[in-house]
Amino acid sequence: MLAFILRRLFQALIVMLTVAFIAFMLFQFVGDPVTNLLGQDATAEQRQQLRADLGLDQPFALQFAHFVGNAVQGEFGISLRQGRKVSSLIAERFPATLELAAVAAAIGLLLGIPLGVYAALRRGRFMSQLVMTGSLLGVSLPNFLIGILLILVFAVVLKWLPSFGRGEVVALGPFTTGLLSVDGLRHLLLPALTLSLFPMALVLRLVRSEMLEVLRTDYIKFARARGLPDRSVYFGHALKNTLVPVITIAGLQLGGIIAFAIVTETVFQWPGMGLLFIQAVQFADIPVMAAYLCLIALIFVTINLVVDLLYFAVDPRLRLERSSAGH
Amino acid sequence: MSAPLASDAGVLARFFDGDVWHSFKHSPMAIVAAVMALICVVCAVFAGWLAPHNPLDLASLELMDARLPPAWDPEGKAKYLLGTDDQGRDILSALMYGARISLLVGLASVALSMVIGVGLGLLAGFVGGRIDGFIMRVCDVMLSFPSILIALLIDGVGRAMFPNAHDALAFTVLILAISLTGWVQYARTVRGSTLVERQKEYVQAARVIGVSPLRIMRRHVLPNVLGPVLVLATIHIATAIITEATLSFLGVGVPPTSPSLGTLIRIGQDFLFSGEWWITIFPGVVLVMIALSVNLLGDWLRDALNPRLR
Numbered sequence: 001m002l003a004f005i006l007r008r009l010f011q012a013l014i015v016m017l018t019v020a021f022i023a024f025m026l027f028q029f030v031g032d033p034v035t036n037l038l039g040q041d042a043t044a045e046q047r048q049q050l051r052a053d054l055g056l057d058q059p060f061a062l063q064f065a066h067f068v069g070n071a072v073q074g075e076f077g078i079s080l081r082q083g084r085k086v087s088s089l090i091a092e093r094f095p096a097t098l099e100l101a102a103v104a105a106a107i108g109l110l111l112g113i114p115l116g117v118y119a120a121l122r123r124g125r126f127m128s129q130l131v132m133t134g135s136l137l138g139v140s141l142p143n144f145l146i147g148i149l150l151i152l153v154f155a156v157v158l159k160w161l162p163s164f165g166r167g168e169v170v171a172l173g174p175f176t177t178g179l180l181s182v183d184g185l186r187h188l189l190l191p192a193l194t195l196s197l198f199p200m201a202l203v204l205r206l207v208r209s210e211m212l213e214v215l216r217t218d219y220i221k222f223a224r225a226r227g228l229p230d231r232s233v234y235f236g237h238a239l240k241n242t243l244v245p246v247i248t249i250a251g252l253q254l255g256g257i258i259a260f261a262i263v264t265e266t267v268f269q270w271p272g273m274g275l276l277f278i279q280a281v282q283f284a285d286i287p288v289m290a291a292y293l294c295l296i297a298l299i300f301v302t303i304n305l306v307v308d309l310l311y312f313a314v315d316p317r318l319r320l321e322r323s324s325a326g327h
Numbered sequence: 328m329s330a331p332l333a334s335d336a337g338v339l340a341r342f343f344d345g346d347v348w349h350s351f352k353h354s355p356m357a358i359v360a361a362v363m364a365l366i367c368v369v370c371a372v373f374a375g376w377l378a379p380h381n382p383l384d385l386a387s388l389e390l391m392d393a394r395l396p397p398a399w400d401p402e403g404k405a406k407y408l409l410g411t412d413d414q415g416r417d418i419l420s421a422l423m424y425g426a427r428i429s430l431l432v433g434l435a436s437v438a439l440s441m442v443i444g445v446g447l448g449l450l451a452g453f454v455g456g457r458i459d460g461f462i463m464r465v466c467d468v469m470l471s472f473p474s475i476l477i478a479l480l481i482d483g484v485g486r487a488m489f490p491n492a493h494d495a496l497a498f499t500v501l502i503l504a505i506s507l508t509g510w511v512q513y514a515r516t517v518r519g520s521t522l523v524e525r526q527k528e529y530v531q532a533a534r535v536i537g538v539s540p541l542r543i544m545r546r547h548v549l550p551n552v553l554g555p556v557l558v559l560a561t562i563h564i565a566t567a568i569i570t571e572a573t574l575s576f577l578g579v580g581v582p583p584t585s586p587s588l589g590t591l592i593r594i595g596q597d598f599l600f601s602g603e604w605w606i607t608i609f610p611g612v613v614l615v616m617i618a619l620s621v622n623l624l625g626d627w628l629r630d631a632l633n634p635r636l637r
Contacts, residue, residue, distance in 0.1 A: 145614070148592065148596060148607060148608075152599055156600060163600075260475065262475075262577070
């Protein structure tokens with residue numbers, strides 16, 4: 001088990017270093033920063049001085065090490081477009097994305113799992129057919145189209161909900177949240193729903209097929225034969241055993257949610273990291289791109305690691321296998 | 328393994344007599360999907376002849392006709408069946424031209440990912456060892472990130488490298504971005520089947536008589552591992568078109584001078600609030616139509632080519 005974790009950690013480290021290298025290489029493509037900063041008619045001494053100040057006269061490997069050192073401390077320089085420190089820009093936008101992603105994930109799981117169980121237990125009924133058709137749409141419609149359709153229906157035609165921005169936010173220390181004000185919640189609803197539809201549909205379909213599989217097994221028949229009430233058979237025995245694949249998918253989808261937040265944030269002009277990143281891509285704002293790249297890689301690597309470790313917590317068989325086969 | 332092909336007529340006759348065609352005739356879903364896809368493709372390919380107006384010809388635009396609703400609306404004009412956008416462009420014509428660009432980028436990306444993926448998969452499966460290990464590790468890492476994110480990053484890097492890219496370069500960057508995210512599936516599939524084929528007698532026989540490894544890979548193994556690749560490619564077309572639309576919607580896709588479906592949706596979104604829903608909804612409908620029909624065809628093809636399901 002320990003060897004497994006160590007190997008995983010090592011792999012994660014390699015991935016992070018690779019991503020950091022890509023981010024570092026980004027800076028090499030944007031041309032000579034010295035010329036950009038000093039202009040054309042600077043003297044040779046001035047250039048030399050700035051080169052030394054920026055550390056550009058050092059060998060390549062040392063520059064990279066320097067970059068990684070700064071990145072670990074969250075330091076990525078100054079945004080070319082906004083003229084502010086990238087770290088403070090990201091810190092300002094991060095809560096918005098986190099809030100959106102967390103609420104979307106919660107909606108996805110809290111609706112996806114029960115609907116999946118329902119579709120499995122009432123297989124063939126009209127309502128569960130409806131749920132399945134709906135989930136097919138959720139999987140196949142592009143995310144931004146769903147957002148536009150929701151805006152059209154709820155913001156333009158019915159005029160029930162606002163369609164852009166975060167609305168009123170409440171500050172909790174360095175963190176801001178819209179969850180504590182009615183206006184913030186109203187603004188959050190449409191984007192969170194848009195973002196949650198894909199993972200919800202995926203979880204729903206997965207839970208349904210796993211439930212159908214499990215309900216056929218002998219121990220379910222045995223549980224019924226023992227005269228256990230339906231509820232305890234379904235939720236105590238059957239659902240529990242469908243959770244291993246669900247955790248995998250839910251974990252990986254959490255990453256997907258953060259990635260697709262870029263699209264949702266663009267549709268709803270949600271002031272999060274995704275919107276920041278897409279603007280950075282449009283204007284070739286390298287420091288912001290590099291920072292986002294490293295941060296998102298860190299989030300993904302962490303999620304994958306946690307999912308791997310959760311297996312052990314959830315599935316006792318895996319623990320047994322590993323420890324008997326392991327060292 | 329490359330049996331001498333019969334004449335073209337013979338191949339056609341064999342096709343219409345074969346299992347695949349038979350299964351197609353008896354699957355109403357596949358026929359509907361094929362008809363839908365065919366309509367989209369014909370409209371896109373022959374946009375220059377079929378479209379009632381030329382949306383790229385600025386001289387023919389009349390600002391007086393801007394933002395007209397579809398023809399069935401009392402305020403619409405019969406001349407513009409699906410209405411016009413803010414510059415007086417005919418939506419229907421813009422859709423046809425836009426679908427052409429979407430399909431073009433989608434197909435080019437699929438073709439490129441297929442070449443990269445099949446090549447690397449063959450290499451990994453046939454050579455094995457360190458090369459195999461390295462390629463598969465790269466696949467693992469790429470699979471742990473959502474494809475849209477990787478495409479965005481490659482696109483972003485491309486934009487940073489060529490800040491003043493002209494149109495042709497912008498297209499190249501876009502196609503590269505989509506195909507560099509899509510090759511992993513092909514590589515894994517092909518590697519798996521290559522590992523199986525490598526053990527078979529015909530490969531050993533070819534080795535014994537001294538055929539070079541490269542030639543064995545290309546002439547003997549490749550034709551035998553292509554079946555699943557075709558199914559993958561069909562479904563991948565839909566994914567690639569949606570990825571392209573998403574990137575264009577985000578404003579980092581095709582250059583604005585040649586709008587694709589995603590660009591049209593992006594433009595139209597600004598007019599949702601002033602009530603001009605048709606500018607954004609129709610491109611969305613076409614996008615879903617293309618993606619859905621291609622997906623259905625892919626599903627059907629997968630079942631039709633799988634002998635176990637018959």
